[in-house]
Each structure stands twice: as C-alpha cells, then as structure tokens.
Amino acid sequence: MQKPTIPKGTRDFTPSETSARNYIFDTIKHVFQLFGYQQIETPAMENLSTLMGKYGEEGDKLLFRILNSGDFIENVSDEDFSQRNSLKISNKISEKGLRYDLTVPFARFVVQHQNEIVFPFKRFQIQPVWRADRPQRGRYREFYQCDVDVVGSNSLLNEAELIQIIDEVYKRLKINVVIKINNRKILSGIAEIIGEKDKIVDITVAIDKMDKIGLEKVNEELLAKNIDIQAIEKLKPILLLKGANAEKLAALRKILQNSEIGLCGISEIQTIFDLLDNLKLTANVELDLTLARGLNYYTGAIFEVKARDVEIGSITGGGRYDNLTGIFGLEGVSGVGISFGADRIYDVLNQLNLFPQFADNQTKILFACFGVQEQKFALSWADSMRKAGLNAEIFPDAAKMKKQMTYADNKQIPFVAIVGENEMQQNKVMLKNMQTGEQQLVTKEELVVKIMM
Amino acid sequence: MQKPTIPKGTRDFTPSETSARNYIFDTIKHVFQLFGYQQIETPAMENLSTLMGKYGEEGDKLLFRILNSGDFIENVSDEDFSQRNSLKISNKISEKGLRYDLTVPFARFVVQHQNEIVFPFKRFQIQPVWRADRPQRGRYREFYQCDVDVVGSNSLLNEAELIQIIDEVYKRLKINVVIKINNRKILSGIAEIIGEKDKIVDITVAIDKMDKIGLEKVNEELLAKNIDIQAIEKLKPILLLKGANAEKLAALRKILQNSEIGLCGISEIQTIFDLLDNLKLTANVELDLTLARGLNYYTGAIFEVKARDVEIGSITGGGRYDNLTGIFGLEGVSGVGISFGADRIYDVLNQLNLFPQFADNQTKILFACFGVQEQKFALSWADSMRKAGLNAEIFPDAAKMKKQMTYADNKQIPFVAIVGENEMQQNKVMLKNMQTGEQQLVTKEELVVKIMM
Numbered sequence: 001m002q003k004p005t006i007p008k009g010t011r012d013f014t015p016s017e018t019s020a021r022n023y024i025f026d027t028i029k030h031v032f033q034l035f036g037y038q039q040i041e042t043p044a045m046e047n048l049s050t051l052m053g054k055y056g057e058e059g060d061k062l063l064f065r066i067l068n069s070g071d072f073i074e075n076v077s078d079e080d081f082s083q084r085n086s087l088k089i090s091n092k093i094s095e096k097g098l099r100y101d102l103t104v105p106f107a108r109f110v111v112q113h114q115n116e117i118v119f120p121f122k123r124f125q126i127q128p129v130w131r132a133d134r135p136q137r138g139r140y141r142e143f144y145q146c147d148v149d150v151v152g153s154n155s156l157l158n159e160a161e162l163i164q165i166i167d168e169v170y171k172r173l174k175i176n177v178v179i180k181i182n183n184r185k186i187l188s189g190i191a192e193i194i195g196e197k198d199k200i201v202d203i204t205v206a207i208d209k210m211d212k213i214g215l216e217k218v219n220e221e222l223l224a225k226n227i228d229i230q231a232i233e234k235l236k237p238i239l240l241l242k243g244a245n246a247e248k249l250a251a252l253r254k255i256l257q258n259s260e261i262g263l264c265g266i267s268e269i270q271t272i273f274d275l276l277d278n279l280k281l282t283a284n285v286e287l288d289l290t291l292a293r294g295l296n297y298y299t300g301a302i303f304e305v306k307a308r309d310v311e312i313g314s315i316t317g318g319g320r321y322d323n324l325t326g327i328f329g330l331e332g333v334s335g336v337g338i339s340f341g342a343d344r345i346y347d348v349l350n351q352l353n354l355f356p357q358f359a360d361n362q363t364k365i366l367f368a369c370f371g372v373q374e375q376k377f378a379l380s381w382a383d384s385m386r387k388a389g390l391n392a393e394i395f396p397d398a399a400k401m402k403k404q405m406t407y408a409d410n411k412q413i414p415f416v417a418i419v420g421e422n423e424m425q426q427n428k429v430m431l432k433n434m435q436t437g438e439q440q441l442v443t444k445e446e447l448v449v450k451i452m453m
Numbered sequence: 454m455q456k457p458t459i460p461k462g463t464r465d466f467t468p469s470e471t472s473a474r475n476y477i478f479d480t481i482k483h484v485f486q487l488f489g490y491q492q493i494e495t496p497a498m499e500n501l502s503t504l505m506g507k508y509g510e511e512g513d514k515l516l517f518r519i520l521n522s523g524d525f526i527e528n529v530s531d532e533d534f535s536q537r538n539s540l541k542i543s544n545k546i547s548e549k550g551l552r553y554d555l556t557v558p559f560a561r562f563v564v565q566h567q568n569e570i571v572f573p574f575k576r577f578q579i580q581p582v583w584r585a586d587r588p589q590r591g592r593y594r595e596f597y598q599c600d601v602d603v604v605g606s607n608s609l610l611n612e613a614e615l616i617q618i619i620d621e622v623y624k625r626l627k628i629n630v631v632i633k634i635n636n637r638k639i640l641s642g643i644a645e646i647i648g649e650k651d652k653i654v655d656i657t658v659a660i661d662k663m664d665k666i667g668l669e670k671v672n673e674e675l676l677a678k679n680i681d682i683q684a685i686e687k688l689k690p691i692l693l694l695k696g697a698n699a700e701k702l703a704a705l706r707k708i709l710q711n712s713e714i715g716l717c718g719i720s721e722i723q724t725i726f727d728l729l730d731n732l733k734l735t736a737n738v739e740l741d742l743t744l745a746r747g748l749n750y751y752t753g754a755i756f757e758v759k760a761r762d763v764e765i766g767s768i769t770g771g772g773r774y775d776n777l778t779g780i781f782g783l784e785g786v787s788g789v790g791i792s793f794g795a796d797r798i799y800d801v802l803n804q805l806n807l808f809p810q811f812a813d814n815q816t817k818i819l820f821a822c823f824g825v826q827e828q829k830f831a832l833s834w835a836d837s838m839r840k841a842g843l844n845a846e847i848f849p850d851a852a853k854m855k856k857q858m859t860y861a862d863n864k865q866i867p868f869v870a871i872v873g874e875n876e877m878q879q880n881k882v883m884l885k886n887m888q889t890g891e892q893q894l895v896t897k898e899e900l901v902v903k904i905m906m
Contacts, residue, residue, distance in 0.1 A: 006496055010496035013493060035844075041471050073539045118863040157849040278833045
C-alpha cells in the first residue's frame with residue numbers, strides 16, 4: 001500500500017511546528033487585545049456571490065470552489081456541456097467557495113451584522129485562507145492570515161495605534177524591523193503635480209517596484225505605460241528624496257504645494273508622526289515615497305514592514321480604505337487595518353533562531369514505570385504535579401528504561417521520575433535531571449519545588 | 454442591494470461568541486497539555502482517496518468536494534455526461550475534499566509521518582470539520598472537533614488518564630457530568646453468551662438506543678433483526694443490571710464466566726477502576742452496559758459523557774480502536790481517544806449561565822478624548838497601562854461624551870478615563886467606574902492600581 005499524501009501546496013504541522021506557530025499567533029493576539037481589538041471568526045465557505053469579482057479576474061480563477069451536493073449535473077444543459085466551457089459550467093455546479101482572504105469576509109460580516117456591531121468596530125481575525133495558486137517555495141494553497149482592522153472611524157489615532165501594534169508585536173518576537181509608511185494621497189498629489197493624474201494606478205504599480213528593480217527599470221516601465229518623459233523626469237527627484245522623515249516632508253511640502261490632495265496626505269502623515277512623538281518605539285518608522293502597495297482599495301495611509309536581518313518580502317502590510325463595505329451596499333464606512341504574514345514571520349524566526357527554546361505547553365516531568373502498581377503510584381504523584389499546574393506524563397507501557405528515557409529525550413522533557421519498588425516503599429521517586437544527568441531521591445513536595453524552579 | 458448572507462449551516466462568530474468559544478477551547482487545550490498531549494494541525498483539504506470509503510456510503514455523500522482548478526471538464530467524456538451520473542462525474546472533476554472528522558486525517562498523519570513520530574504518540578487536534586448534512590437546530594455544516602488520542606500503546610493507563618482528562622475539563626467548566634464507560638469485549642461476550650455471536654453489530658446498534666427508546670423498543674428492533682427470542686430473553690436481565698459498578702461487575706463475571714472475550718473486557722474495566730481508585734474524581738464513573746456507540750472501529754473501552762443538568766445528547770465520547778491506521782497500511786498500532794463536542798458544550802454553558810462574566814481578553818479601560826492634544830496625552834497613558842499588561846483603548850474620534858460612554862457600556866469596559874483640558878494641566882484623568890458611577894481624579898500610578906484591583 002502506498003503511503004498516503006496530502007494535496008500539494010498544503011501542510012501538516014507536527015507538534016513542534018504547531019507549538020512554534022502558536023507562539024506567533026498568541027503573541028500577535030495578545031497585542032491585538034492589549035489595544036482593545038476583539039476576535040471574530042467567519043466560515044471557511046462563503047457564497048461565491050460574496051467572493052467573485054472582489055479579487056480581479058485572476059483572483060476569481062484562484063478561488064477554490066465547492067461542488068454542489070446531490071444531483072448537481074441536473075443544472076448543466078446539453079448545450080452548456082457541448083460548449084465545454086469549464087468556467088461557465090463551474091458557475092452552474094458550485095455556489096460556494098473557500099475564503100480567499102480575511103478582508104472580504106470581514107466587509108461582508110460588517111454589512112450583515114451592522115445592527116449588532118458597536119462602531120468604531122475594532123476586530124481581529126486569525127484564520128486560514130485558500131488560494132489555488134501554483135505552489136512554490138514559501139507559497140502555499142492554505143495559509144493563515146492575522147488581520148486587525150477598525151471600521152467606522154476616520155481618526156488618524158487608529159493609524160498611530162496600528163504602528164504601535166506592529167512595534168509591540170515585533171519587539172515581543174525579538175525581530176528587528178523597519179516600519180515603512182506612505183499615503184495614497186501623496187501618491188495622487190505626485191501624479192497630479194507631474195501632470196499624469198489619470199495614470200495614478202500605472203504610476204503606483206511601477207514605483208512600488210523601486211525596491212526590487214531600481215529606478216532605471218521603473219522608468220522603463222513608466223515609459224512603456226505611456227507616461228510622458230517629462231513627467232518621468234519630474235518624478236525622479238521625488239523618488240530619490242533622502243534624509244530624515246522631517247526633511248522629506250519639508251521637501252515634499254514644497255513640491256506638492258499646488259496639489260490639495262497631496263498636501264492633505266502630507267498633513268495626515270505629519271499628524272501620525274506627531275501622535276507617536278512621545279512614545280518610545282523600538283522600530284524606526286520611515287516615510288518611503290516608493291511604497292505604493294498594489295491593492296487599489298487603499299485611499300490614505302499605507303504600511304509595510306520589513307525584517308532588517310533577513311532577506312525576505314514584507315512581513316506585515318496594510319492601510320486605510322475609505323469604502324470597503326461599499327461593495328456590499330454599506331457606504332461611507334472608513335476603515336484601516338493591517339495583516340501579519342504568519343508564514344514569513346515563521347521563516348524569519350526560524351532563520352534567526354529566535355523561537356523560545358522551552359515552551360510553556362511542554363511536558364515538565366515524565367514518570368517512568370515498570371508495572372501496574374508503579375503506574376497507580378505514579379498516577380497519584382502526577383495528579384499532584386498537575387494540581388500544581390505542571391504538565392506531567394506517565395510512560396504508559398512497561399517498556400525498558402532505555403526506551404522510556406529516549407521518549408523523554410525526544411519530547412525534550414527536562415525531568416524523569418523513576419518509580420521502582422524501593423522508591424515506592426519510601427514514598428519517594430528517583431528524580432533525574434535530563435540535562436545534567438544528576439539523580440536524586442525526592443519526596444513529592446521536593447519534586448514540585450525542583451520542577452518549578 | 455441585498456444584504457449579503459453566508460451558506461446555510463455555517464456561522465459567523467461575533468466577538469462575544471468567539472470569546473466564549475475560546476474559553477472552551479483554551480480550557481480543553483490546557484488540560485490536554487497538563488497530561489502531555491501535543492497539538493498537531495492538518496490541512497482542511499485532504500485527497501478524496503484518503504477520505505472516501507472511511508465513513509460508509511452515507512458518509513461519502515456528505516463529503517464537501519473541491520472542484521478541480523483549470524479546465525476540469527476535459528476529464529468528462531461525452532459518454533460520462535450523457536449518463537448524467539453526478540457521483541461518477543464528481544469523481545472526474547474533483548480530487549480533494551474537506552475533512553469530515555479529525556480521526557481519519559490523524560490516522561493518515563500517523564502513517565505519513567511514522568518515522569518522525571515518537572511513539573506512544575499523544576496528540577490533540579482542535580480544528581473545524583465539514584459535513585454536507587441537512588442543517589437543523591444544533592447541527593451545522595461547519596463545526597469544531599476537539600480530539601485527543603494516544604496511539605502506539607496498549608496500556609489501560611491511557612484509558613484511566615482519559616477519564617481524568619474528562620473529569621478535569623468538566624470540573625474547570627463547572628459542568629456536572631456522569632462519565633459512562635463500557636467495553637466492546639463485554640458486548641462481544643454478551644452476544645456470545647446469548648448465542649448470537651455473529652449478530653454483535655445488530656445487537657450493539659439496538660442496545661445503544663436503550664437510553665432513548667427503552668427496553669421494549671430495543672427488543673422489537675432485535676426481533677426485527679432476527680435475533681432469537683430466547684436470546685432476547687437472556688439479554689434482558691443483563692441490560693437491566695442495577696447497582697454500583699462493583700455489583701454490576703460481580704454479576705457480569707458470573708454471567709460471562711464461559712466467554713473468554715467477555716472476561717477479558719471485565720478485567721480491563723476492573724483495571725481501569727483500580728487505577729483510578731486513589732484519585733478523587735469529581736464526576737461519577739459509571740459502568741453502563743447499554744453503552745455501545747455506533748462506530749464499528751472500537752475494540753475495547755468505550756466512553757460517553759452526559760451533562761447532568763441539561764437535556765442534551767452526549768458531550769464527549771470515544772474509545773479504543775486496535776487498528777485505525779491499518780486503513781493506510783500501518784498495522785498493529787493500537788490507539789485510544791476521545792472527542793469533545795464544542796458546540797454542545799457551548800449550549801450547556803449557555804443554558805446554565807456558566808460562562809465567566811469577565812474575560813481576560815476584555816478591554817479594562819477606555820480613554821475618552823475630545824481632540825488631538827487629548828489623544829496624544831491619552832496615547833502615553835494608554836501605553837503605561839499596556840506596559841502593565843492592561844488592555845486599554847482610546848476612543849479614536851472626537852465624539853460626544855454620551856457616544857463614548859455608550860461605546861464603553863456596549864463593550865462592557867469597566868472603567869472610563871476622561872481626558873479634558875483641566876485634567877491634562879494637572880497631569881491627571883477623571884476616572885469613572887462604570888458599574889458604580891463613581892468619579893475620581895487620579896494620577897497615572899493611581900490609575901494602574903485602581904484598574905488592577
């Protein structure tokens with residue numbers, strides 16, 4: 001019989017991987033809660049009418065669709081079939097899909113539950129999403145997103161607090177990061193000032209690549225998109241602006257003096273910096289005018305976070321969107337949010353060896369036994385350990401000492417208590433420290449103290 | 454525009470529901486870890502070859518299937534289509550399905566990772582499963598299972614510890630339960646002794662319903678299954694056995710004296726009771742000879758848990774299976790495990806009003822502000838609160854006092870700190886206790902102390 005497998009692009013998580021991932025999720029979750037965000041969950045399946053058309057044509061193709069139950073083929077006419085158009089037929093035989101991100105389900109949730117929700121609504125959501133992407137290194141068909149958003153508030157305090165949240169999460173995870181910030185309104189102002197207001201999308205898509213392909217190639221791309229050569233020349237010094245945030249803002253204020261929207265973007269950034277002024281952040285917050293982010297729904301601040309010590313894409317990103325719920329009929333609700341990429345954070349922690357060595361959820365002591373009487377003795381001792389909050393195990397089989405020790409080693413259990421006839425007579429156990437090899441006969445009370453230290 | 458909806462049988466979970474559910478999951482998880490069980494996760498999607506044929510013909514129909522990506526219709530011939538056999542066609546256009554339970558993916562995991570796993574392998578798994586069942590009250594198409602199993606150990610210590618786990622979980626959740634235990638070998642012994650050895654499946658299916666339909670109806674069902682009337686007469690006193698566990702076992706020992714397998718089952722139960730002897734369990738453990746559990750893969754102990762104070766089906770169940778991984782080619786690995794039904798536990802806690810009133814993850818203090826200067830002041834104060842581990846929020850908009858207070862009320866935030874010009878000048882805030890209505894001007898240090906109390 002062949003060994004069973006799992007679908008490509010999906011993963012099993014072993015105990016140590018799950019524990020490491022939970023360390024990330026729990027850290028993020030605690031910080032979200034520290035700032036008053038509350039958790040929600042939405043179903044894995046959404047109606048296709050909710051999902052379709054929200055991620056562009058490419059995105060629609062990447063949706064995992066659920067086949068209708070029962071006699072689904074009834075809905076396919078002979079004519080439909082004879083055309084052999086998979087897309088058209090799939091719309092007749094499936095009406096549900098797996099969620100593609102957490103943003104659209106969140107927008108759907110807000111509209112559906114608008115009368116139960118307290119606005120401003122501060123929510124976070126940590127759940128898997130599914131995409132029928134071609135699997136490759138670091139890209140999966142099932143992966144978790146950790147999203148935090150507030151909707152129903154225009155205040156820039158939210159942007160400031162999201163920066164604090166990013167800073168606090170990475171401080172706790174011990175990852176050195178730089179937090180990049182920009183504003184869509186500044187980008188609009190730049191497009192306006194260089195005389196290419198209508199080409200804002202092409203311009204943002206191109207300059208978003210500065211980091212990866214450099215100025216030359218960006219200019220080539222702009223040319224290819226029919227951006228005027230003079231406009232490109234005007235853009236150049238803006239993209240190359242250097243210096244501290246205050247210097248960049250001062251320079252920009254002059255450049256954009258005739259663009260109302262541009263000045264508005266500058267003022268927003270300035271307010272966010274002012275709000276953060278008194279707080280001692282660990283990370284640098286850096287105004288990056290080449291930061292554009294592909295997604296078209298952003299309308300104000302945009303954020304991206306890079307790890308300083310590892311070559312890897314952005315590990316957190318987000319921004320403000322003024323009309324996300326509009327797609328479901330609820331207009332005029334502004335929101336801002338960010339998403340933490342758990343898989344990339346995992347890779348960073350792994351590469352930098354930053355996972356804590358001993359997890360709270362690990363077993364602290366194993367009772368090694370060689371018979372039912374010993375097990376019964378151990379059960380009562382283990383019970384005391386657990387009542388003291390210590391994770392304890394009893395090796396269940398009367399296996400050889402070596403096997404029981406190997407089990408403890410493999411599970412990285414720091415202490416083994418050997419239960420033998422002599423020990424039981426004295427109402428003691430032989431405690432072995434697995435790191436030092438040291439052995440010692442101890443009472444139950446002594447054992448608790450030893451393990452707790 | 455119509456309000457968006459979610460697929461029938463699925464649910465959104467609001468912040469308070471998510472918080473209540475997490476209380477259940479966290480409680481269960483901590484107890485699992487206290488006993489040395491480790492968490493794993495498996496993908497939502499499994500290959501259909503892994504899932505099909507594992508849940509009976511009915512089960513196969515209830516699998517949610519994922520439509521293949523791309524030009525799936527290519528695989529359907531004109532002849533296939535002309536037959537319009539949905540089941541046959543679905544096998545050609547889908548090769549993945551959503552997991553139906555956690556047991557089969559676990560068996561698949563053990564076989565696939567057998568060389569990385571330390572045996573005995575003690576794992577738990579808390580993840581959603583999907584079934585295309587007809588939705589009805591209390592039955593959903595997406596729901597969570599909380600499974601804990603150990604594989605690779607025959608020891609009855611595992612059964613004893615699982616009973617301890619059940620007891621500890623419900624003690625922590627403050628639900629009064631009775632833990633029912635039986636053994637498949639005893640049931641086999643009974644079938645043997647009444648002369649209907651071959652009809653063990655029909656017999657277990659029928660007597661499993663004793664609780665619901667009573668002895669009369671069970672006997673009718675047995676008759677309908679062609680069980681001999683004399684056999685039914687012999688069965689009657691066994692099913693009606695009353696008294697303490699010890700009395701039942703003594704009576705049973707006589708009844709089954711000529712059945713080797715029956716005596717083996719009795720001895721197993723006896724060992725489990727002996728092991729638990731010294732431990733002070735909160736719940737009663739009750740030998741229930743009518744407990745059979747439908748699933749055919751159980752071979753030894755079987756468990757079921759009932760809540761005492763609410764009319765509801767079993768809230769936990771499980772048992773020993775001697776050859777679960779055999780379906781994937783790994784023979785001779787015995788396992789035992791139980792599954793907690795989170796949805797039913799939720800209903801019980803809800804009905805008995807047992808959810809803790811204030812959750813740790815709740816916001817402890819809201820700063821009410823009326824301008825950017827106040828926000829900046831509040832940011833620094835909130836920062837101090839958070840550094841002290843207290844969840845704190847700042848109302849982000851310069852809304853009217855009433856709106857900010859209503860927000861605090863709705864989110865059940867116990868304290869509001871009002872930040873006004875006077876307060877800022879004195880470097881203090883006006884602290885309002887939302888329960889008593891009491892107000893007091895306090896310093897930052899005083900505030901931390903007040904909130905922590």
